[in-house]
Amino acid sequence: MKKIVVATDFSPAAHNAFLYAVNLGAHFRAEVILLHIAPVVLSDAGMGAFVRQMSPEYTAVMALEKFEQWEAEIPPELKQKIRFRTEMKSGPTISEILRSTEELHPSMLVMGMEEEPHLGDKILGNTITSVIQRCSVPVMVVPESAKFQGIAHIAYATNFELEDIRALDQVLEFAHRFNAKVHCVHIRRNGDEGDRYKQEILKRAYQPDMTMDKLDFNVLRYPEVIDGLNKYVEEHHIDLLVMLTHQRGIFGQLFHNSHAKGMVMHSKVPLWVFQMKETA
Template identity: 25%
Template sequence: MEERLLTLVVLPYSKAQILKARLEENEIECYLEDINLMEGAATSVKVKIMEKDVREAFPVLEKLLGKKPIAAKKKVEKKDDHILVPVDFSTASAKSCKMAFNIASHLGTKLVFMHCYINPIVHSVPYGDVYMYDSTLLARMDEAEKNANEDFQKFTTKLVNDIGKEKWDAVETDFIIKSGYADEDILAYAEDNNSRLIVMGTGDETANVIGSITADIIYNAKVPVLVVPEKMPEKELSEFNRVLYATNFDEKDFLVIEKLVGLLKPFEAKVFCVHVGKTKQSDWDTAKLEGMKEVLNENYQSKDFDCRLISGDDILEALDSFIEKENIDIISLTTHKRNMISRLFNPSVARKMVFHTQTPLLIFHA
């Protein structure tokens, strides 16, 4: 039977060269094929291997792009400064890409767009022998890869037209298209390559309950995650100037706020540090908030902080009311321990998050 070449992954040229060298070190034949995902962009490369080498090639690819860790890994050294943007071609994804582009242009960072598609060979019979002789699976794999590349090309072409070619060319971009599980691959790449930020979209098809892939990334990412709702009104990044940081007076608050200030550095944004207490306010909560205010004003003298204690037995209703009253543009939370995020995304209360359908969420892992 004649051997066929299969596309393992689409990578930026530099990463494709590294992968080719590593595959050949493992005695795996590898061929590179240039493709143009969009006019004027840096060349992307299809990395192709023989079908018989699929099982041996995937571990090499995972080692390069990252593999979701089972145990905690040591902190990796800082690599190229970039924002990671998962792409699924949805309306929400397009909106998140535009927001990520605006952030990258202000921060002077690179954008890495990543799309993961289901590989019928790997996901139907992983690492088995039968796939080599199943022409139906091979045809489905070719079709899946072809569709992924065509959809990506259409998506990015429209994105560039919406943003404007001159603006687009001012930001460095990379494109990665691979088969796999989106949540695992996004988390692995972000951790192994020390992404500065993950920006991703989410729709509201399930009555305001956040999508499973987005939720998994929020809970497990070691880097900040910005979730952009599909129904968020489109506006310039300079208009996002009122940020809410919801605090439970956690010991990690100041570490998170330091990261938040770093992302907000190019913007004149006012930060509201808000704690929701019971209707009958605690003197201890008031004292902690005053202490927090003093530390922030001392550490960030040029930043505008407004510390508030608001009352309400229902945290969601209290926050929703505050967000509407103060015209909050971005909500920021931390995933540390059983903090506020676990209360907000509990399935039993998620439907009440009216603000979630229109206000971006910036999530930190502390």
């Protein structure tokens, strides 16, 4: 992991996500880029013409002050392990985040999520889920209350598909940096027995990791996948939950379900989502 981009609106949730990303970056000695997208408004330029301008409440001066303030808050022992810089652009939030991600080529995009419902909660949740679905790199959503205290247990939500191997390899490499254990979790709904063969194939592929107690496989029965995952996260003290967005992946299947968006908006642990392109 060489580069982490943190998208910020300078909210408390974004600040917490920034500190979380700095801690991650220190473990990988990565570059951490703090990205702010200043919203724009249409201003009447006369003669019926309109031009884009930064909203007055989001001026460049204010953003630069925030950049300096947040950089000053990075603990010295962490700052010496990362390379830090800032980026500021203006435009529609989602499209500019996606455009910036394409330009910067990070290993991960980090975004913060407020947990207490408020007027803008639905808008923020839609922004994050839209970015997740369209972003070209993995996205980590950090709840406001999720303070970085190390990572000991990672839950990987799986449907035992081929794409799981590619993503799981990256998760295991990430886990190795923290000496963390990866829990592959599959929620089997009532009457669903067709995944046993695929499960055995995946287990054989990772037998060495299982032997060293760095990986295990868990199949649970729950009527609803989200409820089952939340229960597992709580009972096993999971520090990070990982999902895929492809059509057969857990997140991909549940994205249009209100419960899936609720998981993004109200998860108690960071949610790391991988985008896997469908192969022909």
